[in-house]
Amino acid sequence: DAGVTQSPTHLIKTRGQQVTLRCSPISGHKSVSWYQQVLGQGPQFIFQYYEKEERGRGNFPDRFSARQFPNYSSELNVNALLLGDSALYLCASSKQGNSGNTIYFGEGSWLTVV
Amino acid sequence: DAKTTQPPSMDCAEGRAANLPCNHSTISGNEYVYWYRQIHSQGPQYIIHGLKNNETNEMASLIITEDRKSSTLILPHATLRDTAVYYCIVRANSNYQLIWGAGTKLIIKP
Numbered sequence: 001d002a003g004v005t006q007s008p009t010h011l012i013k014t015r016g017q018q019v020t021l022r023c024s025p026i027s028g029h030k031s032v033s034w035y036q037q038v039l040g041q042g043p044q045f046i047f048q049y050y051e052k053e054e055r056g057r058g059n060f061p062d063r064f065s066a067r068q069f070p071n072y073s074s075e076l077n078v079n080a081l082l083l084g085d086s087a088l089y090l091c092a093s094s095k096q097g098n099s100g101n102t103i104y105f106g107e108g109s110w111l112t113v114v
Numbered sequence: 115d116a117k118t119t120q121p122p123s124m125d126c127a128e129g130r131a132a133n134l135p136c137n138h139s140t141i142s143g144n145e146y147v148y149w150y151r152q153i154h155s156q157g158p159q160y161i162i163h164g165l166k167n168n169e170t171n172e173m174a175s176l177i178i179t180e181d182r183k184s185s186t187l188i189l190p191h192a193t194l195r196d197t198a199v200y201y202c203i204v205r206a207n208s209n210y211q212l213i214w215g216a217g218t219k220l221i222i223k224p
Contacts, residue, residue, distance in 0.1 A: 004157075031210075033210065033211065035212075041216070042116075042201060042214030042215055042216060042217060043158070043212070043214050044214070045211040045212065045213070048210040048211060050210075055210050056210040056211055058211070088155075090157055090158070102160055102163065103148075103160070103212060104160055105150075105157040105158045105159070105160075106157050107156055107157040108156075108157045110155075
């Protein structure tokens with residue numbers, strides 16, 4: 001079975017632009033989470049979705065938004081990009097959202113804002 | 115903030131066992147301990163997790179102390195490909211997020 005897939009793998013955007021990152025979870029997984037990882041730091045939680053509903057949100061501004069589709073894939077949108085948004089954006093999936101359910105990560109989308 | 119404390123870096127000789135410690139003194143009774151690793155510029159890779167009992171899989175063993183305040187990840191026969199940052203994470207009781215610390219940078223030396 002395919003793992004968590006993300007697209008695009010790399011992209012460059014200009015300050016003020018908007019970006020959409022996409023994620024397909026492992027087949028059968030209904031929970032998708034998004035993390036931001038700045039170089040040299042551990043990932044920071046942005047959102048979790050389960051069964052198309054937002055279950056959790058990290059400490060990120062409203063410029064960050066996400067949604068989950070009926071097929072459980074997900075998009076992360078970031079508006080009005082800042083230089084500080086440059087990071088590796090990770091998508092993760094699990095069967096459910098409960099503790100004890102293993103979370104698997106994709107390879108990430110590298111975003112560079114110039 | 116992360117609920118775990120790990121040494122920032124460790125070295126291990128190729129072919130030897132790598133033992134990575136983690137302190138989680140404030141862990142709650144129903145919180146799991148997870149281990150992930152991240153090879154440079156790649157997504158985190160799940161290694162193993164446990165609640166109370168020791169666990170073993172094809173990648174590693176997880177030893178959790180009886181009081182659950184610390185644990186050790188053991189890579190039995192380290193190879194150069196095991197060079198990575200290893201993260202010990204306590205899974206939040208609210209179930210949905212992983213809170214990451216700085217991890218341990220493990221360097222396997224030939």
